Amino acid sequence: MTASEQRLELAVASGGFERLNTAFRPPGRRGSRSATARENGSRNEPSHTATWERVLVFRGIGEPGSDQQPGISxxxxxxxxxxxxxxxxxxxxxxxxxxxxxxxxxxxxxxxxxxxxxxxxxxxxxxxxxxxxxxxxxxxxxxxxxxxxxxxxxxxxxxxxxxxxxxxxxxxxxxxxxxxxxxxxxxxxxxxxx
The missing domain is CATH 1.20.120 (Four Helix Bundle (Hemerythrin (Met), subunit A))
Known part of the structure; x- marks a missing residue:
C-alpha cells in the first residue's frame, strides 16, 4: 500500500472522506488520472485515489500523532x-x-x-x-x-x-x-x- 493510499484509508477511517466529499475534483483536470490510466494512455479514467489524495493533502489531514500537515508548508x-x-x-x-x-x-x-x-x-x-x-x-x-x-x-x-x-x-x-x-x-x- 502506498503512502497516499494509507492517507486515504486514514481519512476514510477518521471520517475525513465524507467531510471532503464536496471537494472532489472531476476527471479531466491536471493530475486527476490514475497511474494505471497514465500507463495505458487513457485520458478519461479518473483516479479517485489520486484526486482524493490531492484534496486530503490540501486540507491537511496528516498521519496519526503528527502536527505537521502534509503538502502545506x-x-x-x-x-x-x-x-x-x-x-x-x-x-x-x-x-x-x-x-x-x-x-x-x-x-x-x-x-x-x-x-x-x-x-x-x-x-x-x-x-x-x-x-x-x-x-x-x-x-x-x-x-x-x-x-x-x-x-x-x-x-x-x-x-x-x-x-x-x-x-x-x-x-x-x-x-x-x-x-x-x-x-x-x-x-x-x-x-x-x-
Missing part, C-alpha cells in the same frame, strides 16, 4: 496570507476612497441646494432629498465599517508579512518564522477585524 501558507492581505488592502482602499469621494460630492450638493436653482446644474435641486439620505447612509456606513482604519491596518500587516517572507527566504529559522507569523496573525486580527 509555512512559506506557502505565508504566501496565501499575503495574497489575502493584498486583496483586503485593495478592497478597503477602494471602499474608503469611493465612500469619501461620494460623501464629499453629495454633501456639497446638499449644502449648496439654495444656490443651484439658476445655474446649469439646476436639475440637481430635485435630487437634494435623495442625496441628503445618501449622505446620512454613507456617513453611517463610514462610521460603522471604518474602511480607512482597516485599509491602513491591512497595509501594515501586508508589509510586515512581506518583510517576514524576505527574512524566511534569506534563511530565518522555521520555528522563529512560525512564531513571528503566528504573532503577526494575532496582531492583525486584534487590530483590524472589528
Amino acid at each position: 509555512l512559506e506557502s501558507e505565508m504566501r496565501r496570507a499575503r495574497r489575502n492581505l493584498r486583496v483586503g488592502t485593495f478592497s478597503y482602499g477602494i471602499t474608503y476612497f469611493v465612500t469619501r469621494f461620494t460623501l464629499i460630492v453629495t454633501s456639497a450638493i446638499v449644502a449648496a441646494d439654495q444656490n443651484l436653482g439658476g445655474g446649469a446644474v439646476s436639475r440637481l435641486v430635485d435630487w437634494v432629498p435623495a442625496l441628503s439620505l445618501l449622505v446620512a447612509i454613507g456617513t453611517a456606513f463610514d462610521t460603522w465599517y471604518k474602511p480607512q482604519q482597516k485599509w491602513k491596518g491591512f497595509m501594515e500587516s501586508r508589509d510586515a508579512l512581506a518583510d517576514l517572507l524576505i527574512q524566511v527566504n534569506q534563511g530565518l529559522p522555521e520555528e522563529e518564522a512560525r512564531t513571528r507569523f503566528a504573532e503577526l496573525r494575532r496582531q492583525h486580527r486584534r487590530n483590524n477585524v472589528f
